[in-house]
Amino acid sequence: MVRASKEEIEAIKKFFLENYKNAKTELKYKSLYELLVAVILSAQCTDKRVNIITPAFFEKYPDISSLAKADVEEVKELIKSCSFFNNKAKNLVNMAKTVMEKYKGEIPLDEKELVKLPGVGRKTAHVVMIEFAGANLMAVDTHVFRVAHRLGLSDAKTPEKTEEDLREAFKDHLDIIHQGMVLFGRYICTAKNPKCEECGLREYCKSKENFKAG
Ligand code: SF4
Structure with missing residues (x-):
């Protein structure tokens, strides 16, 4: 699998920080x-x-x-x-x-x-x-795992190792990047029929040819 370059990682990070800076969980809670x-x-x-x-x-x-x-x-x-x-x-x-x-x-x-x-x-x-x-931590759920792999940020087989790859790649602002990757995976880079045409990360994607969107 092709891995993202240092420049691509920086661009991907910038994308999440700019587009998802106020992203929060969709779980409803008051405490x-x-x-x-x-x-x-x-x-x-x-x-x-x-x-x-x-x-x-x-x-x-x-x-x-x-x-x-x-x-x-x-x-x-x-x-x-x-x-x-x-x-x-x-x-x-x-x-x-x-x-x-x-x-x-x-x-x-x-x-x-x-x-x-x-x-x-x-x-x-x-x-x-x-x-x-707002802790500087990464958590890898099914969305984060899929997005990380499609973008060439990790080729790890486990969520634990994927978390390590993402931590090493991005280093800081991991909370915002995590929230962004969850929402991006849930609504744009979905498991089936990802919306590649409207994806802001298309140029860095290592998988889009699989979805006939390239
Ligand atoms: S181009 Fe498609 S597969 Fe690649 S990251 Fe974007 S939505 Fe996901």
């Missing part, structure tokens, strides 16, 4: 608690689906202490339209219990502490830190 719950729910599930589930969820469990006391079966019932809802329900309640017992009810805004919580992996912790704290 760190709500964001963390929404991001946990969003694993293998669309943001759209999560946004349908969370209003009733936050009405029933408005804060970390109410979730810590929740009945797992009732949580399952509320989130059952989400993939992996059995595990997610257990993780959500255990996450809340851990925050109450080990962090005095305060969700830690630190990726090294967040990953110690049940159900919170590296990607979830990074997404929360990027969105809530």
Whole structure:
């Protein structure tokens, strides 16, 4: 696979910083608690689906202490339209219990502490830190993975290695670039039928010939 040159990486970075500088997650939330719950729910599930589930969820469990006391079966019932809802329900309640017992009810805004919580992996912790704290971190979901590969920014087989490639390529403003790559992947560089004709990164793309748009 052809890799992007240093100049191309700079141009791609500039594109995301200029076009997505105010980009935020499409998950709806009003607090760190709500964001963390929404991001946990969003694993293998669309943001759209999560946004349908969370209003009733936050009405029933408005804060970390109410979730810590929740009945797992009732949580399952509320989130059952989400993939992996059995595990997610257990993780959500255990996450809340851990925050109450080990962090005095305060969700830690630190990726090294967040990953110690049940159900919170590296990607979830990074997404929360990027969105809530503007942290200089990268998180690789299905959109970021696809865009990174099509643009020749990485040829890695795993999200972890792709994250490393993106971190080394861009170095700073990773939060804005992450948010930009998610939205760009969701609406322009889609998995099927990407909108190559209206893509602002066409000249740097290593894949567009595959979509008969070159
Ligand atoms: S030209 Fe097409 S495939 Fe390439 S980055 Fe743009 S939308 Fe994606």
